Amino acid sequence: xxxxxxxxxxxxxxxxxxxxxxxxxxxxxxxxxxxxxxxxxxxxxxxxxxxxxxxxxxxxxxxxxxxxxxxxxxxxxxxxxxxxxxxxxxxxxxxxxxxxxxxxxxxxxxxxxxxxxxxxxxxxxxxxxxxxxxxxxxxxxxxxxxxxxxxxxxxxxxxxxxxxxxxxxxxxxxxxxxxxxxxxxxxxxxxxxxxxxxxxxxxxxxxxxxxxxxxxxxxxxxxxxxx
DNA sequence: ATCCTGCAAA
DNA sequence: TTTGCCGGAT
Numbered sequence: 001x002x003x004x005x006x007x008x009x010x011x012x013x014x015x016x017x018x019x020x021x022x023x024x025x026x027x028x029x030x031x032x033x034x035x036x037x038x039x040x041x042x043x044x045x046x047x048x049x050x051x052x053x054x055x056x057x058x059x060x061x062x063x064x065x066x067x068x069x070x071x072x073x074x075x076x077x078x079x080x081x082x083x084x085x086x087x088x089x090x091x092x093x094x095x096x097x098x099x100x101x102x103x104x105x106x107x108x109x110x111x112x113x114x115x116x117x118x119x120x121x122x123x124x125x126x127x128x129x130x131x132x133x134x135x136x137x138x139x140x141x142x143x144x145x146x147x148x149x150x151x152x153x154x155x156x157x158x159x160x161x162x163x164x165x166x167x168x169x170x171x172x173x174x175x176x177x178x179x180x181x182x183x184x185x186x187x188x189x190x191x192x193x194x195x196x197x198x199x200x201x202x203x204x205x206x207x208x209x210x211x212x213x214x215x216x217x218x219x220x221x222x223x224x225x226x227x
Numbered sequence: 228a229t230c231c232t233g234c235a236a237a
Numbered sequence: 238t239t240t241g242c243c244g245g246a247t
Contacts, residue, residue, distance in 0.1 A: 047233045053245065054232090087243035088233090095234075124234050144232045164233095190232055199230060200247080 004155070004172055008212065012154060013179055015208055020188035023195065027055055030187060036110060036135055037067050037103075043130045044096055044122065049086050051194070057086050068108060071100035095122040110135065125164050139182035141173035146193035147186075151176060153197060153215035 029042035041061065045054045064082060065071050071079065076093055083089035083096075098121035110131060111117050117128050125143070132140040141147060143164075151172055152158055158169040179185045196203045202215075210216040 043232075046231085048231055048242085049244085050231045050246070052231095085244070087231095087245075088241095089243070091234080091242050122234070126233055130232080142232060145230090146232060187232095194232085 004168075004175060006175075008155065009175055011212065012176060012209070013185055016188045016192060017181070017184060019192060019208055020184060023191065024188060025051065025191045025194070027051060028058060035067075036108065036131075038062055039134055040099075040127065040131065041065075043127050044092065044099075045086060047092075047126075048088060051190075053086055068100040068103040071097055072104045098122065112136065133177075133183060133186060139174075139178050141177045142186045142190060143170075143173050144190075145199075147173065147189050149199060150189050150193045150197045153202075154209055154213050156214045 027042075029039060034042070042054065042058060045058060045061065061082065065074070065079075074097070076097065079093035079097060080089045083092050102120050106120075111120075114128065114132075117123055117131065118125070123131075129140040130142055132138040133142065148158070148169055151169065155172055158166040176189070177185050196207055204210055204213075204216050204219075207213065207216065
């Protein structure tokens, strides 16, 4: 069992919010007051897809499919063709359509109960957390591969392979985003993951966290220090 | 080659 | 628990 140091969490929150105020990204789905539909579509498109790619594509999708009914009534082929530029289109089209049909059936209303929420097609752990965070305004973590990588590098590695079932990582993530402005902390972590703490070639030498980062301190020898 | 704000089927 | 999905950027 790995101990989670609250003081280290406080430090992390403060520093990453400070970083975010200077270097955070500014996407359409963050600043506008979107409908539930529009927000969920953004999350669906963002799966395994670069946010910058989605940013370019998103407005045209919303304009072609402005609500659940438009997707529910479209043919698989129509949705696939439209999704082609962002990839994963056969699966995404099929799953998006079942999600849309379910939401039409539910009259566009999202269930508060977590079990029921996750029973909706295409509502996995990640999107359910995103719905809780942005729509229900609860401090849930946007726990994707990127957040898990940042948290693990800074606080220490997880034990299990699958991030969804690792109790240490789950507990850690909830503690890290437990903050009056949870959305900002979440977005800050994702942006930091995309531009500094990348999977490949992380920019450790110029990183604001290196003095206290478990990953950096354990691998210091492989990062040539400037002299 | 590897990765991107995952998910569900196998 | 592992694998397929996928175009586009690096």
